[in-house]
Ligand SMILES: NC(=O)c1ccc[n+]([C@@H]2O[C@H](COP(=O)([O-])OP(=O)(O)OC[C@H]3O[C@@H](n4cnc5c(N)ncnc54)[C@H](O)[C@@H]3O)[C@@H](O)[C@H]2O)c1
């Protein structure tokens with residue numbers, strides 16, 4: 001494994017120090033680039049990488065004005081269109097790129113690399129990380145990230161597939177699918193992978209700084225710096241560097257500066273290509289993104305690099321969804337997207353407080369329903385709850401507010417910080433309500449917490465709201481806080497609990513349960529903190545497969561062996577499922593069997609011990625397990641309060657006014 005030295009001091013940090021130059025009037029990227037590389041209109045990279053010579057300069061300067069208009073399309077969810085329809089037709093073959101490297105095998109790097117490799121079988125995608133354990137998991141049957149559909153995508157690209165002859169009802173003849181060679185690797189060979197790559201995606205973590213200048217608000221870009229130095233020392237001339245991580249505005253320029261310091265004679269184009277996937281729906285978001293945003297220098301080499309990256313995505317993403325802008329706009333747009341999504345949640349949560357206090361029966365879910373019908377507002381991200389968690393929203397709002405305050409825009413910074421203040425207020429209010437309703441004291445009482453992940457569908461526990469609520473409850477010294485989450489391993493939960501800063505005694509009173517039954521047993525109150533469908537008490541929700549329900553069967557019948565792409569094969573799989581030949585994840589039998597785990601595999605052991613993760617909470621059983629008066633604090637408004645009331649619970653949802661009891 002490689003170790004990274006610390007780079008030239010004078011190069012860092014680019015942020016926030018550059019703000020002095022940029023504040024008030026940001027120069028155009030055009031002028032910045034010419035200032036950085038005078039007369040560099042034909043970079044040396046053109047000589048090194050084939051596609052630079054061969055790609056015609058057809059890229060529009062910025063899709064802000066020049067690209068096809070993004071028209072609202074019928075959605076797959078409403079069943080009016082099949083994603084496959086878009087993919088039929090001659091697939092675009094990516095220009096010349098043979099090898100891609102992803103630096104950082106985390107929540108973004110791993111799934112994004114897997115989906116790119118899945119759709120581009122002619123390219124090799126190497127994913128590298130410093131974390132050996134994480135890499136070992138990516139190479140095993142137990143991926144480090146739990147996302148619906150991810151294992152199948154990874155297995156297809158990482159392990160390859162077998163020759164398959166597919167006979168399906170309604171098809172005139174069998175379809176022969178050729179075996180696919182493996183084209184996705186996971187390793188700690190950072191230097192080798194970087195040295196061989198034509199395109200490098202930097203997907204390392206950018207948390208909020210915890211010490212020094214800007215602690216608590218500024219983004220820590222040291223992992224980006226470190227990865228860039230390794231790239232600078234080892235990448236081939238002309239390699240395109242793609243900034244995938246969420247970063248402060250100006251980071252692409254910092255990357256460019258580091259590259260120029262180490263390789264003054266070499267041109268590397270740096271693109272911004274922020275990721276918008278949400279955890280829990282990562283595969284769905286990557287397979288059918290709302291948009292792919294690419295920011296570049298508005299120079300000829302910059303636009304040529306855009307064209308290369310665009311072609312990697314264009315294999316499965318419709319052209320109108322690939323948006324190109326300048327680098328700074330792209331970096332800023334990522335922060336603004338998250339800030340505005342979070343702002344919607346805080347807005348509805350502020351309304352939920354009014355609903356609870358007004359005492360007239362106003363219900364925040366009714367308000368959401370009513371305002372969501374307004375096409376200008378839309379129904380998404382107005383679900384009131386105990387607040388937003390996760391590794392992104394808070395950090396990115398802090399990042400945006402920090403930028404504003406560095407630019408002396410204090411009122412703007414305050415505006416965005418207000419979104420975080422409401423979020424904190426909401427979760428504190430929730431914890432306070434629990435204590436109040438239990439007569440102001442939790443001593444001697446057991447509190448059951450259902451849900452620990454920051455949202456459903458993921459095992460990510462970073463900055464989960466549950467952590468904050470549990471800390472507030474632990475302050476009251478309850479007899480026990482029992483936690484159950486159907487998606488998280490106990491070790492993952494405990495690791496996060498250890499970070500809250502509780503005393504040894506408080507930690508001892510926290511128990512991680514492997515079933516909801518043991519969690520609620522003898523509890524005085526149950527709090528629902530993650531909206532897992534299992535907590536609703538009835539079978540609802542869908543899976544990735546359902547998105548292919550409405551595909552056009554005639555397209556399948558005209559399937560040609562020769563032109564099969566993964567998108568078309570997905571269609572064929574959907575057809576097979578619909579015709580009930582097989583309901584499995586691999587209905588055509590293309591996947592190779594997984595290698596067996598070693599006997600001591602801790603994941604296999606955990607799965608044996610754990611409850612069936614899809615098991616629904618049976619609220620009828622909960623009645624007999626809990627202590628009276630059976631309080632349920634629903635922080636995600638997932639249970640049906642009237643149904644539970646009928647069973648003998650007292651239910652308090654968010655923004656629901658008084659008790660349902
Ligand atoms: N998690 C999300 O849903 C999400 C979505 C969109 C964007 N983002 C952004 O993407 C970036 C990555 O997020 P994440 O959630 O994947 O983080 P993560 O912590 O899960 O993964 C980052 C990985 O990078 C590795 N790493 C750090 N420095 C390295 C180096 N020098 N060389 C090789 N590997 C290195 C770490 O070991 C880690 O495995 C962040 O900027 C984040 O804000 C995250």
Ligand SMILES: O=c1ccn([C@@H]2O[C@H](COP(=O)(O)OP(=O)(O)O[C@H]3O[C@H](CO)[C@@H](O)[C@H](O)[C@H]3O)[C@@H](O)[C@H]2O)c(=O)[nH]1
Pocket residue numbers: 246275276277278279280338341345380381382383384385386387388389390391392393454455
């Ligand atoms: O109406 C809503 C929607 C979400 N949430 C909560 O908000 C948090 C974040 O949810 P979500 O945005 O779905 O998940 P993330 O994985 O954090 O995704 C966000 O952050 C990513 C990282 O930058 C971006 O890529 C995504 O586009 C952006 O949605 C979770 O705690 C949710 O429970 C609500 O309380 N109410």
